[in-house]
Amino acid sequence: MVQRRPFPLLAERPASLDGVILDSHWDLDRLHALSLPEREVSISTLEWHLYLPFWAAGGRPFQVSPAEVASEPSVHPEQWARTLAADLRYPLDTYVGAERRLIILDGVHRLLKALVEGRSTLRLRVQKADSFDAVAVPVQE
Template structure:
């Protein structure tokens, strides 16, 4: 199929303009900092993988340098077609919890899509997760 080449750097505005509507509707569009997220000390909960499996439909990942081209479901169903993505998924470390936040009445992943897919591929029923509050999400917001 193609490789997981790095997509070119773009501004936040360009990224939002290129983002499919389904992602804009599903995920919070708050720009946040990964380092701030990882520093949060939140309780770890066990969350059912099936509760989050609907997120596997989102075209989250890039292909051949183009963003929003590959969904986790595609990687799961055609691992030979997406070897770079499959390698990243299988190399992900399930000892680190994923990060979730409630958005539009449902839990969604902020960080940890690769780990979530790995847990699903391995047949795990639950995954460790930290659930952010709205205040937590605001605390990791990137400066404007």
């Protein structure tokens, strides 16, 4: 098992994100390089993510939820621009967490964009929770 670098903003993470954001730092390029099967799921399966404070505002992390950005895009122009620029050709990356719920590792902006566009389904890839070493950033890096 790889000794993983702790998530950089762990002390600032609100309790509502416990069990959602991983406790260790992971590498996006390593995640995207994994060969994982894709499947289509209903957006309603993932919609609960939109009510969690994933995104930064005013230079501070974990201040705003995607739902808040969607309801007031002019108040959160940076996150709204990122949402509109999200490329839905790429699947979301997820894992199965507690209560067998799909949890998004990468793709919350894509989820919001799909919802705004009126889509009912999205493609995703599911990483096994016991294989996080494949994307973990080791302590020595």
